[in-house]
Structure formats: structure tokens, C-alpha cells
Amino acid sequence: MTTIRRGDPPNLKNVRANVYHHFVRVDHPGSLIFLSGQLSRDSAGNLVGPGDMAEQTRQAIRNMQTVLEAAGGSLTDIVSLVVYTTDMRQFKEIVGARTEFFREQLPTSTIVEVNHLADPGLLIEFQAIAALPGDGAAG
Numbered sequence: 001m002t003t004i005r006r007g008d009p010p011n012l013k014n015v016r017a018n019v020y021h022h023f024v025r026v027d028h029p030g031s032l033i034f035l036s037g038q039l040s041r042d043s044a045g046n047l048v049g050p051g052d053m054a055e056q057t058r059q060a061i062r063n064m065q066t067v068l069e070a071a072g073g074s075l076t077d078i079v080s081l082v083v084y085t086t087d088m089r090q091f092k093e094i095v096g097a098r099t100e101f102f103r104e105q106l107p108t109s110t111i112v113e114v115n116h117l118a119d120p121g122l123l124i125e126f127q128a129i130a131a132l133p134g135d136g137a138a139g
Contacts, residue, residue: 002133003027004079006106019095019102020109024079030134033071037084037125038063039118047121053090056123057097064126065101076105077130083111084125094124 006021008014014022040048040056041063049055065075085094094111107128117125 002029002131004105004131004133016095018099019106020081021106022108024108024131026079026131028134029131031072031132033068033073033077033130033132035064035067035126035128035130037127038067039122039125047119050121051123053085053087053093053123054097057094058100060124060126061098061101064128068130071130073130073132075101077132078102078107078128079131080129081107081109082127083109084114084117084127085111086114086117086123088113090123 003026005025005027006023007025008017008022012022014020038060040059042048042059048059061075064078068074068077083094085091088111091111117123
């Protein structure tokens, strides 16, 4: 049986406990899903939310949701998340949009500022790992 425990050590303050956990322990996962970087593109490949960090964040998360559903998972199965952004000054917008989707069962998370993403106009990219329970129940 899969068990997933998310938490924060009592002696290490999590200053953004509404965004991530310091650790996620997954024992006996049924399956792991490794997501390629997801961008702010619609189903036709067009940029969504030009110049709007919050909307680009939402679209990239919606794309992660689509990919996970195709692989048999959901956003709640994400245990690790890496976020690449071209502008860390918009951190509050990123977190605001992100918390619309991630409120419970938070993943571990890292955010990194980069100079550029794959194409001009892209402001954010998400890469994730999801763990599916072995008993067939979503996690």
C-alpha cells in the first residue's frame, strides 16, 4: 500500500507553508509520473497570457493537470515541483495563481529565476514528479 507523508521538521521554519512542504515521503508508490516542463500554451500551441505572469502560471498548471490526467493522475499526486521564471520580482503573482490550484497535499518546491525560456514571451515553466498510489486510489 502506498503511503505519502508531507511535512516540515519542527526545527526548520517553513516561511511559505501555504505553498510547499520541506519533504514528501512516498513509500511503495504504484507509479511515478515525470512531467516535461509545462509552459503557458493552449492546446494549439499558442502563447496564453502574454506579459501576464499570473495567467501564464495558471495556464502552465492547467497544462500539468491535462498531462497528469492523460497519464492517470491529478495535481494532488504531485510530490515535487520545480518552477522556472524569468522574473522573480513577480513572485507574489506566481504564488497567488499557484495557490488557486494547490491548497492541500502540497508538493516540495523549488523556484529558480532564469534569463530566458524556450521562446520569447514565455515567463514561467513548471516541471513536476507525481506519485500514484499502488491501490488505485488518487492521492
